[in-house]
Amino acid sequence: MRATVREAVASAAAGHFVRRELTMRGRDGGTLAIDFSIKPVRDEDGLVSLLVPEARDVSALKAAQAQLLEAQKMEVLGRLTGGVAHDFNNLLMAILGSLELVRKRVPYDPRITPLLDNAMQGAERGSILTQRMLAFARKQELKMDAVDVASLARGMMTFLDRTIGGKIEVSLRFPADLPRVLTDPYQLEAALMNLAVNARDAMPDGGDLIISGSAEQVEGRPDLAPGHYVRLSVTDTGEGMSPETVSRATDPFFTTKGVGKGTGLGLSMVHGLAAQSGGGLFLTSKAGAGTQVDLYLPVVRKDCGAAARPDAVAATGSAGRKLTILAVDDDPLVLTNTTAMLDDLGHHVIAVNTGKDALEILRSRRDIDLIVSDELMPHMSGSQLAKAVQRSHPGMPFIIATGYADLTTVAGDDTRLGLRRLAKPFTQGLLAQVVSEAMGGASSAGVSSL
Template identity: 50%
Template sequence: MTPIATSSETGANRFEMLVQSVTDYAIYMLDIDGKVASWNAGAQRFKGYTQDEILGAHFSRFYTDEDRAAGMPARALRTAEDEGRFVAEGWRVRKDGTHFWASVVIDPIREADGTLIGFAKVTRDLTERRIADEALRRSEERFRLLVQSVTDYAIYMLDLDGRIVSWNAGAERFKGYAADEIIGQHFSRFYTDEDRAAGLPRRALELATNAGRFEAEGWRVRQDGTRFWANVVIDPVRDPAGTLIGFAKITRDLTERRQSQLALEQAQEAFYQSQKMEAIGKLTGGVAHDFNNLLAAIVGSLDLARRKMADGGDISRFIDNAMKAAERGATLTQRMLAFARKQELKLETVDPVALVRGMADLLQRTIGGGVRIDTQFPLLVDHVHADPAQLELVLLNLAVNARDAMPDGGRIVIAAREEQVAPGTGLKPGAYVCLSVADTGQGMAPETLARATEPFYTTKGVGKGTGLGLSMVQGFAEQCGGKLTLRSHAGKGTTAELWLPVSQEVATEAQADAGPAEAPIPGHQLVVLAVDDDALVLTNTAAMLEEGGHRVLQATSGRAALKLLSENRVDLLVTDFAMPEMNGAQLAEAAQTGWPGLPVLLVSGYAELPAGAAADLPKLAKPFRQDQLLRCVAFTVAASSPGGEVVKFPERRRW
């Protein structure tokens, strides 16, 4: 009969089966002398001994020679017996002599009465973990050495409150603190008093936390109180769970670079100033030459007119000559304003062929008799988008340049053609009209052609030109949405091409010849207060108004004008803009505050006024003729009446 196993025997068998099935741990028994009394599959797997080979052997054979010589096995059993457990990690030896890193636990086994009968020993092979930990340790050590070796950057850690928890050699080098002096201190001590008062250190940590990074440049303070210019980066440091545990801070001393940059900027500013003074010198010489020529014509013509008038002779041709010279002075001013981009363009639809034909007489008179002017136009040319008055000025300028290139005479050809422009040509794709002015003159060398459109560059000699002509043409073309191109060869002449976009609007008839609409002249005499700080201009303005049938009061300042307004009934205020103490816009505001509804006409020599300067007032640009002044007076008065509409007159004479 098969014997029946007791419950205690069954439990013991199950326990043995459990221990024998474990392969990741060596679980075995030692007797009180340290000899192996049991052996499981896990022990056999990573120690290499079978049960028959190891039972009865002393467990010290698993230790290294060094540990056995140091008495480590005996101390382990003694510790387990005395303290109830022995726990350690260390190198152990397999059957084949190879070493593995083991975690060892030894527990004493006692009878119910406390008598020691042996030991339970559990060993785990942690070699892979040991290798990984060692690799991590070496990596961390290399990183620590790397950070510590950096001397050009301060690299250190902050805790959540901003206190310093690490310090490298770079931080010590240019901040001046040794590690034992600064660790535990708040990083705000590196900031200036002004930055601390403004809360910059706190905001830096907040930005790093919320935005993931803080970067800035500014002044920081060394231990000795001196300042240095620093680039600062602060990054948040988080654990694997994403919890913020501190900040990494990197600071670089950029003081030398900043000083070099400031020195470079100062040198550049000095260079630009030198260039500006040189440009002003060239501009002054050219403008002085041109204006002296014009003044010579005006003064000479008026002098001759005065002499002829005394003899009762005809002075009309001298007056006409003086007027032409004055108009050319206005043209020169427009050229300079166009170069400075201060001449506001009035873009509209223009018939280029009609415009050129309309200015034929002017071109021929200006060019003189030694040069022939021909035109070559197709039967139909589309209208362009441009400012007609400025376009006339541009063509006149190109024609004058062409004439100057032919001192012995020659031929100028003004032509037009239509082109479809493709992408990649420097122009917006679409339809363009190319107006060209070609001459048979001296042409330009490549180095001259390359600089032809530079401001202030001229080949006419010192004091014989402003050097703004082609620069002005180029600026005009670009403002219209086109461009200027030049083709030239020494001895073979020059061709200037003005590319202008075709207008998408329908041109009005007789556009090139259309003048400003006539305004109704008031049927009664007006009392006009004329104000200008220039006595010559004021005298002329008053004379023009009086010749137009009006009574004129004159003032040379805003204060004097307000006094006259308080003493007289005035129908209209005509005031210059640029005056000392109180300009025209300020005078207009004061006058209309004290005398609501008073019409005001603002006169200015500027092409455009500062933003917001009497934007709702009618304006008249200097220089002006009597008919322009009287027409603007009429419009201003009409606009101020009930139902009237304010009209602005920033116009200049069209050729």
């Protein structure tokens, strides 16, 4: 720094305005960014007679600029990730749906059937991967479900081992009778992955990472509503955090990692998931003594139960009458697959590629019972088509199948428009279930609810 100042003074003495950015250590030991300038002042003869130095602490400005840059990076990365996952979901939709229909129609053959099952399992694993991508990109609605956290954690072990590396020992500790919790399983996976990566970064020389769960009854706490919870804990033997760092750890964009190594969004996303689920996130840490993150998630009430398995719905035919269904999708692979699934369920399907063509069909025919549409289509989206349909055909049951959730959609709008939403890729069993729900809602209330 001294050499920089000497060079600046010499340049200013030669008559040049000089501006430099310096870094120096503050009183608290932190690094300060200083905007330093020297302005030469000339006398009547034009000679430099005075140097006017000025220095400003721009640490807060630099920090704000870094936060803005990280936010922009995350926005771009989120859009890219969401777009890739959407397109990948369309491909998986065609693959998984076609394999499912072939599996039903081909008699068991020991040389063929196991290969079909293997291909279907591969496509399902691809679907799980895209759900994780969408959870990261925040292009996925929070879908509350009864979740077995122990099974979820066990299912992540291979992925965790690959991500965390060989120097860290990962262990799971869950009791056999741990109750289910009410949360979004894909978001919970993303939260656990965030916490595990944070723990890895806190243990550069290796250590132990323990993921555990316990049932807790909470009473008299100001930070949690009374009730039954599962405490999901992620504990590491790493560097730990100071009290000041702990107090800011869940602030958006706060990070102790170097530039480009951390977004400062991981813990804030986990904190948001806990709050949306009706629970909370709590940190216990001490410098040099590791960190424990406790995620409190509410236990599922007995009257809620686990969500019904979509595959439990009979996929061999419709429980109700034969329907005339208008299918709309700009992707011919997905449209062919959806049409084949609905046809196999016993329905009559009219397939079109655009919202404009769908409206033309509705104007020329009076026998359409239900519309199944893609969301992202050129010229007219599925939501825009639904609004147009409700103006001309109020109460028409409408299902939107989408590769990712449109976060601008309001649940009230879905109810008003009679919409059901179906995430791609979907199985024939899930499609049959949603069709049944849409028609049931339409017959009982004129409009189906989300």
